[in-house]
Amino acid sequence: LCNSNALFHCDQVQYTLVPVIGWQDLGTAFLEHKEQFHYFVLINCGANVDLLETLQPEEDSIFFICDTHRPMDVVNVYNDTQVKRMIKQDDYLGVPSYDDVLRDEDDEEEGGEDSGNESVGGSVCYTSICNSSYTSCNFKLWSMHGQKKLQEFLADMGLTLKQVKQKFNSMDMSIKENLREVIEESSNKYGMKDIRIQTFGVHFGFKNRFLANDVVHAAVALLENTEKVESPGDNFIKALGCLSRSNLERLHGGIDLAKKKLMANQQTVASCICTNLLLSQGPFLYCYLLEVLFLDVPLGSFASLLLMSAYACSKTRNKHCKLLPLVIAAPMDVEKGTVIVLGIPPESETSDKKNFLGCAFEKAAESTSSRTLHNHFDTSIIELKMDRTKFLDALITLLS
CATH class of the missing domain: 3.10.310 (Diaminopimelate Epimerase; Chain A, domain 1)
Structure with a gap:
């Protein structure tokens, strides 16, 4: 989403954006556009199959692959004429050298808390702890022992159940100012040293502050949304829209949807384990x-x-x-x-x-x-x- 939103804007390059959800979609989209374009940028798709065999392009078609799926198909690695790989310099592909493969063929013929605390101003500390996978797994909250351990954790922080069930904005100022340090200190005692993650935030006006990982949760939730009968393409456009500062309402909606998804995940996993x-x-x-x-x-x-x-x-x-x-x-x-x-x-x-x-x-x-x-x-x-x-x-x- 971020790539498609910014990739060509800096040079004002004209392009056509086509969301695809699978190989069939990609094949159809390529057939529809191959006469108009010679350059195709594949974002998060195309790396792990023989692209030339799958799409059967003309020799003047050039593909740029920006994809994290691994392992990468060897043909995409060796054919640097039609297939251009956009990867990190230190990205290990685990592919043998061209000579080795050829010989074989011849022989044979800003720090934030645990992700899940979306929309800090409106989040509830207790709900975030219960539904974030890191804390829920460490406490094993699907068991009575885990629930008891959570109560001990809250007591160690010096917070009552009433306080942690308040929205962050409604908490006493003295609690809010020290909450991060208190959570981190108690987490270390309970072996949760990775409760803090590296991230960065952005402010839109006085009220709207978002962390990068929360925006990711929101975009993914909008992409996967099945509450309304809409096509995957419509969901893609909505998720793309939530990245714009002029569409904060959609971003807030995505964050609320992400919270519901995390709660559903937690409940489903707990049910699987308990049964x-x-x-x-x-x-x-x-x-x-x-x-x-x-x-x-x-x-x-x-x-x-x-x-x-x-x-x-x-x-x-x-x-x-x-x-x-x-x-x-x-x-x-x-x-x-x-x-x-x-x-x-x-x-x-x-x-x-x-x-x-x-x-x-x-x-x-x-x-x-x-x-x-x-x-x-x-x-x-x-x-x-x-x-x-x-x-x-x-x-x-x-x-x-």
Whole structure:
């Protein structure tokens, strides 16, 4: 969103903006515009497949890829004539040298608190602590012991339940002035040393102050919004609009929507844990979200599912479980019998760069002839129709 909002403005370059939600959309958009344009900038898509094979462009078409999806397809790395990669200088792609691949083929033939405290002026300290994944997981608030631990934490801060349930703007001035230091001091005692995150803020007039991470939450919530029957393209335009200082009402609406999403995530994860829906399948952890649990979370809301997945993984004390990937499934279309399946690698410093579960999903689907749709830019997200059991059995065998 930020890239598309600012990328060409500085040089006043004319361009056409087309939101796409999957490979089918991208293919359609390319066919519609390939006669008019020779330069195509792909933002957050296109890196992890052979782009030239997928789109079949003419030789004079040039693609600029600005995409965080990994692993990057080797053809996109080696073909620097038609495919230009926009990456950080120190971004490790994990791709072997061209000579090695060719030889192989020949042989074979400003600091803020924990994210979740959106819109500081209107937030409630207690609600933020309860629904932010970092604090909720550390306290294990789905258990009675966790609730008791939270009460002890509040007592250690010297705050009553009535005080922490007040809106920040309504708190006593003496509490507001020292709240950040008090929270950080008590958090260190309870082993939560990462409760503070690095961010920066912006002021619009006297009242409107926003932190960067809160704007991200708002934009994502607007992108995923299913409360109104609107197309993904409409949601994209609304999310784009919330980045403008002339549309603060939409930004406030996105922040309120983000709060609802965080609360729905917390409740869904708590229900999964309390009802033992998070199971070990040997080489990976597996969770199937029941339809009744999934009602408050937008169907097809990938960011919500990713957040819940990482959230559920971080709750376990079992060191072996923390080393396992997580596969999570949820109903996509009840009438058609389709489910959405996501693969989350074990949490590590390189987990955002090394998610090879998409390849495992593809092989498991091929070996069982499962009916799958691989339409998402993230290859570790697929749609599966009525073949969940045999697909999972094949995945267990493959990853064992």
